[in-house]
Amino acid sequence: xxxxxxxxxxxxxxxxxxxxxxxxxxxxxxxxxxxxxxxxxxxxxxxxxxxxxxxxxxxxxxxxxxxxxxxxxxxxxxxxxxxxxxxxxxxxxxxxxxxxxxxxxxxxxxxxxxxxxxxxxxxxxxxxxxxxxxxxxxxxxxxxxxxxxxxxxxxxxxxxxxxxxxxxxxxxxxxxxxxxxxxxxxxxxxxxxxxxxxxxxxxxxxxxxxxxxxxxxxxxxxxxxxxxxxxxxxxxxxxxxxxxxxxxxxxxxxxxxxxxxxxxxxxxxxxxxxxxxxxxxxxxxxxxxxxxxxxxxxxxxxxxxxxxxxxxxxxxxxxxxxxxxxxxxxxxxxxxxxxxxxxxxxxxxxxxxxxxxxxxxxxxxxxxxxxxxxxxxxxxxxxxxxxxxxxxxxxxxxxxxxxxxxxxxxxxxxxxxxxxxxxxxxxxxxxxxxxxxxxxxxxxx
Amino acid sequence: xxxxxxxxxxxxxxxxxxxxxxxxxxxxxxxxxxxxxxxxxxxxxxxxxxxxxxxxxxxxxxxxxxxxxxxxxxxxxxxxxxxxxxxxxxxxxxxxxxxxxxxxxxxxxxxxxxxxxxxxxxxxxxxxxxxxxxxxxxxxxxxxxxxxxxxxxxxxxxxxxxxxxxxxxxxxxxxxxxxxxxxxxxxxxxxxxxxxxxxxxxxxxxxxxxxxxxxxxxxxxxxxxxxxxxxxxxxxxxxxxxxxxxxxxxxxxxxxxxxxxxxxxxxxxxx
Ligand SMILES: Nc1ncnc2c1ncn2[C@@H]1O[C@H](COP(=O)(O)OP(=O)(O)OP(=O)(O)O)[C@@H](O)[C@H]1O
Ligand SMILES: [Mg+2]
Numbered sequence: 001x002x003x004x005x006x007x008x009x010x011x012x013x014x015x016x017x018x019x020x021x022x023x024x025x026x027x028x029x030x031x032x033x034x035x036x037x038x039x040x041x042x043x044x045x046x047x048x049x050x051x052x053x054x055x056x057x058x059x060x061x062x063x064x065x066x067x068x069x070x071x072x073x074x075x076x077x078x079x080x081x082x083x084x085x086x087x088x089x090x091x092x093x094x095x096x097x098x099x100x101x102x103x104x105x106x107x108x109x110x111x112x113x114x115x116x117x118x119x120x121x122x123x124x125x126x127x128x129x130x131x132x133x134x135x136x137x138x139x140x141x142x143x144x145x146x147x148x149x150x151x152x153x154x155x156x157x158x159x160x161x162x163x164x165x166x167x168x169x170x171x172x173x174x175x176x177x178x179x180x181x182x183x184x185x186x187x188x189x190x191x192x193x194x195x196x197x198x199x200x201x202x203x204x205x206x207x208x209x210x211x212x213x214x215x216x217x218x219x220x221x222x223x224x225x226x227x228x229x230x231x232x233x234x235x236x237x238x239x240x241x242x243x244x245x246x247x248x249x250x251x252x253x254x255x256x257x258x259x260x261x262x263x264x265x266x267x268x269x270x271x272x273x274x275x276x277x278x279x280x281x282x283x284x285x286x287x288x289x290x291x292x293x294x295x296x297x298x299x300x301x302x303x304x305x306x307x308x309x310x311x312x313x314x315x316x317x318x319x320x321x322x323x324x325x326x327x328x329x330x331x332x333x334x335x336x337x338x339x340x341x342x343x344x345x346x347x348x349x350x351x352x353x354x355x356x357x358x359x360x361x362x363x364x365x366x367x368x369x370x371x372x373x374x375x376x377x378x379x380x381x382x383x384x385x386x387x388x389x390x391x392x393x394x395x396x397x398x399x400x401x402x403x404x405x406x407x408x409x410x411x412x413x414x415x416x417x418x419x420x421x422x423x424x425x426x427x428x429x430x431x432x433x434x435x436x437x438x439x440x441x442x443x444x445x
Numbered sequence: 446x447x448x449x450x451x452x453x454x455x456x457x458x459x460x461x462x463x464x465x466x467x468x469x470x471x472x473x474x475x476x477x478x479x480x481x482x483x484x485x486x487x488x489x490x491x492x493x494x495x496x497x498x499x500x501x502x503x504x505x506x507x508x509x510x511x512x513x514x515x516x517x518x519x520x521x522x523x524x525x526x527x528x529x530x531x532x533x534x535x536x537x538x539x540x541x542x543x544x545x546x547x548x549x550x551x552x553x554x555x556x557x558x559x560x561x562x563x564x565x566x567x568x569x570x571x572x573x574x575x576x577x578x579x580x581x582x583x584x585x586x587x588x589x590x591x592x593x594x595x596x597x598x599x600x601x602x603x604x605x606x607x608x609x610x611x612x613x614x615x616x617x618x619x620x621x622x623x624x625x626x627x628x629x630x631x632x633x634x635x636x637x638x639x640x641x642x643x644x645x646x647x648x649x650x651x652x653x654x655x656x657x658x659x660x661x662x663x664x665x666x667x668x669x670x671x672x673x674x675x676x677x678x679x680x681x682x683x684x685x686x687x688x689x690x691x692x693x694x695x696x697x698x699x700x701x702x703x704x705x706x707x708x709x710x711x712x713x714x715x716x
Binding site (some may be wrong): 043044050051052054055252253254255256263264422424 | 477516519520521522523541544545547549551553554555556557558559560568569571572573600620699
């Protein structure tokens with residue numbers, strides 16, 4: 001009775017076995033090919049990281065400068081501003097006053113304010129002239145009084161200033177205090193006159209008007225300069241590690257030591273690449289954190305119009321930064337490999353900066369938008385994605401395209417570097433009859 | 446069995462034998478394109494072999510091509526012509542396997558100075574597939590064999606030349622390779638450290654390993670080597686035991702043998 005059962009079972013078990021075998025061999029493949037490759041990559045990566053962490057240059061350029069750049073800049077700005085503020089406080093504000101409503105009351109209050117030099121305008125057309133003087137910075141503020149002619153009609157106070165000039169901003173805050181006193185005084189007078197409380201809120205209305213158009217422009221520039229600065233920091237953060245792991249390795253004669261390790265050359269280069277990317281990214285994150293902190297805490301303290309960059313979608317910014325870090329690190333590593341020594345690499349720093357910053361600063365132009373074409377141009381694509389992300393506009397297909405092309409370019413760069421370090425001229429530091437040696441000679445001269 | 450089958454069998458037997466050799470070099474040649482000197486033949490059609498349990502010394506004046514030869518064997522340089530097999534693996538086609546089977550040391554394989562000896566051994570050990578307790582044990586063993594325990598956790602940049610050389614040799618043998626290729630391993634060492642190095646090579650040989658090393662010190666070669674290779678201007682002039690070389694040149698001391706071989710070559714060249 002058991003026989004048919006067994007027969008029935010047989011094919012099943014064998015197919016199960018086959019499945020297990022298949023699974024096992026797949027597992028084996030993954031284990032051997034992938035995991036061991038990753039393990040080796042990881043070992044190399046950790047070694048490179050350790051070397052970099054023990055180097056002062058790298059730590060200064062990739063960690064210290066990005067971290068302390070903004071606090072230092074802002075500290076300097078802060079000192080300068082408090083100095084300027086001191087001057088401004090001792091300076092008298094020129095304020096033009098137009099209109100005659102309750103002018104006596106205002107005049108009495110202004111009499112106690114020696115820091116405000118008031119000019120009374122009565123003739124027709126004077127207001128127009130005052131406005132143009134204000135926009136040129138000749139005049140610090142205009143106060144216009146209207147209404148209040150009939151009983152119960154509110155008095156309007158128009159306070160016009162120009163935030164493009166610091167003197168005007170301080171004149172505005174001085175006048176605000178005066179207007180407050182003016183308002184209180186009017187309340188008191190009205191209360192005495194009418195004996196009623198209800199009309200009080202009707203008594204005075206204040207309108208402020210800023211005639212400056214610069215504010216928007218300066219914010220716009222700042223919101224583009226800050227990302228640019230962030231990118232400059234990123235390049236700086238990647239350059240020293242790249243130089244140290246490529247040219248430095250040659251200089252310290254550890255290249256052959258690395259080459260005789262039982263790993264393929266692309267893993268060696270990839271390990272270096274990952275270490276450089278890590279440092280670039282750390283520089284980027286530290287810089288971003290420092291920037292955010294500085295803008296939020298220091299600028300608010302000194303009462304400066306904060307720049308309007310939104311840091312709400314932080315992770316997307318980090319992603320955009322990673323794009324850029326990945327691309328720039330690949331390029332820098334390849335360039336650093338062509339330098340024979342650390343010193344020579346440093347002399348290549350300036351042209352490299354120029355070459356990399358140029359496509360990045362192209363993104364300052366608002367007309368340039370991420371398109372299928374630009375998504376295929378290395379560095380520019382990552383910089384554009386970064387900018388778009390900062391402006392919170394996500395064009396996902398193009399972002400994915402940028403990601404794909406960036407990976408391809410990075411792979412090309414790594415392949416090139418792997419080939420390059422296998423060259424004899426690289427091993428012995430004598431590149432001949434190539435454009436590298438041409439560039440090198442130029443860099444030397 | 447016809448003749449072609451016989452030839453095939455013979456050649457396969459030869460291959461078998463050669464595969465069992467530690468080092469098998471056939472017509473190895475390296476030329477450099479030098480900007481000043483034009484084409485330089487650093488190594489010129491060298492053929493030889495080394496077996497397991499054998500120490501072979503490579504002697505030659507400066508610029509003879511010793512380093513270049515050893516570099517090709519270590520897969521750092523690709524040969525221009527010819528072939529080389531180490532532990533049966535082709536230097537050209539299977540460089541990864543070759544690197545797994547050799548320990549290579551030369552003046553150009555400096556240590557990572559920012560790492561400590563322990564970290565250095567850990568790095569190379571783990572790349573060679575050692576892990577966990579096995580790795581720790583191996584490191585502890587090497588540290589005690591080379592008396593490096595005192596400075597095992599000091600960065601190599603702070604160590605003396607001798608200490609560094611000890612770390613380097615420990616690094617080359619961390620994976621217990623069957624073949625050791627050493628380019629002037631005693632360069633810059635005092636006689637104490639140098640003799641430690643020589644003792645180590647001897648022990649390595651006794652464990653059935655093959656060691657090929659170059660040097661300028663005749664005493665080391667006389668004392669240690671089973672066979673001696675003399676190379677000059679990229680060419681292998683002789684490869685024999687000390688006694689064999691004595692018979693060949695009718696000289697007693699290695700120094701004289703060396704001069705005699707090289708002067709013959711100079712005379713040949715001037716003729
Ligand atoms: N990268 C290179 N480019 C051009 N010529 C080279 C290069 N490397 C070595 N050579 C030449 O090859 C020849 C052999 O050099 P090699 O370094 O192998 O000599 P060696 O026997 O190790 O000498 P030494 O005892 O001084 O170490 C020399 O003439 C050298 O100038
Ligand atoms: Mg040499």
